[in-house]
Structures are given as C-alpha cells and as structure tokens.
Amino acid sequence: MADTDDFDRHNKKMAKKKLARDKIMASKTGQKGLVIVHTGKGKGKSSAAFGMIFRHIAWGQACAVVQFIKGGMESGEKKLITGQFGDICQFYAMGEGFTWETQDRSRDIEMAQAAWEKAKALILDKNNKMVLLDEINIALRYDYLDIGEVVRFLSEEKPEMTHVVLTGRNAKPELLEIADLATEMELVKHPFRAGIKAQIGVEF
Numbered sequence: 476m477a478d479t480d481d482f483d484r485h486n487k488k489m490a491k492k493k494l495a496r497d498k499i500m501a502s503k504t505g506q507k508g509l510v511i512v513h514t515g516k517g518k519g520k521s522s523a524a525f526g527m528i529f530r531h532i533a534w535g536q537a538c539a540v541v542q543f544i545k546g547g548m549e550s551g552e553k554k555l556i557t558g559q560f561g562d563i564c565q566f567y568a569m570g571e572g573f574t575w576e577t578q579d580r581s582r583d584i585e586m587a588q589a590a591w592e593k594a595k596a597l598i599l600d601k602n603n604k605m606v607l608l609d610e611i612n613i614a615l616r617y618d619y620l621d622i623g624e625v626v627r628f629l630s631e632e633k634p635e636m637t638h639v640v641l642t643g644r645n646a647k648p649e650l651l652e653i654a655d656l657a658t659e660m661e662l663v664k665h666p667f668r669a670g671i672k673a674q675i676g677v678e679f
Contacts, residue, residue: 508637509655510629514612514646517660518678524607524640525552532560536604539597543590544570544610544643550679565603567593570610587619598633605638612643615650622647629653 511527513520531538540556545568556566569590571582591614597606614620626649633639641650651657673679 506636507655508633508635508639510633510653511638511640512612512646512650512654512657513640513642513660514644514651514657515660515662516644517662518665519660520642520644521552521609523658524609524642527605527638527640528552528556528564528607531605532556532564535563537563537602538605538607539565539600539603540567540607540609541590541594541597541611542568542570542609543587543614548679551676565597569593583614583617584619587614590614591620591625595628595632598628598637598639601634601637603637605640607640608642610643611641612646612650614643615647616643616645622649626650626653 511524513524525540528538528540540552542553553566553568556564567590569586571586591611594606594608594611597603611620611625615622615625629639630653646657667673
C-alpha cells in the first residue's frame, strides 16, 4: 500500500511539474544565431563544441571549423571531418602550436590574424549555419587579436541566424558580455597531474 501511495504522489508531482514546464516552453518561441563561449580550466571545451558541429553535420547543415592554436598535430575530429564530411564542413587548422612551442610572437600574431580573416569570411557566408573558432580565446588572451574587433564583428556583422562557438580558457570579459551562452568548465581532477600524457581518443 505504501508503494502505491508513493507512486501516486510521484505521478501527481510529475504531472504538476509537466504543466509548469509546458507553460514555460510555450513562451520560448524565438530563434537566433547564438554566440557560444566555452571556457574554464577544465577539459571538454573543444569536445563539447565539436559535438555541436557533428550535430550540424548529422542534420545536413553546412558548418566550418577554424583552429587558432592547434594545427601541427593530427586530431580525431579533423581526421573524421576532412576524411568523410569535407563536403559539408570546412576545416582549417591554422595554428602552429602553443606560443611556448613556437617561441615566435610575431609569427603567432601573423597566424592568428590570418585565422581570424578566414573565420570572418566563413561566418559571413550564410550557407554556414555554425562556425567553430577553436582556441580563439588563447589568441585573444595573448593579444594576438584585438578583442574590440572580435566583439564588434560578432555584434554587428555576424548574420542573424549563424551560430558562432568560441573555445579556450580565460575568455575575455568583453566576449562573455556579448555571449548568448557561456559555459565554464571546472577542473576537478586531471590525469596529467598523475603523470598521464594526452591519449588518442581522449584528448585528440
């Protein structure tokens, strides 16, 4: 008998919650291209962004990726997209590694600015429903790019229905201010601290 009462209470609670939820959802009718920021010290920023790129691919919607820092190293995402989905998703790896690897600030700035020019062209192409700017926050953090220019472009020139995803830790406050969706990945544990290196299928 007690179990039956528990089930009845639960069902009534869920029915009430559904009515409230349906009322909320009925008021959410707008659509727009979102500025989405993934930042924070935790892992998963690029992985989550690529998840959205793969959703666009699955729905047959054109999209594009520009990588600002990564470039010299092969990744599973690049391998899959360029190998099987290059007709629907353009992929540009335009970095040469992290700044402590290149040790050439002028070259890093040159590469970041070239990547930004490519990114702007892809965003302005209304065929692309989503453009991922992977690790652009790193380029912004080191002032390889002008945050004012990036914010102005996203606010004033981005097509209304185009989604733009920007990843990398230490997102600038100006970028977070204009974002429609911002998520901070929090670090709880990391295998690197236990001497485990980056591994295929996990990090790349």
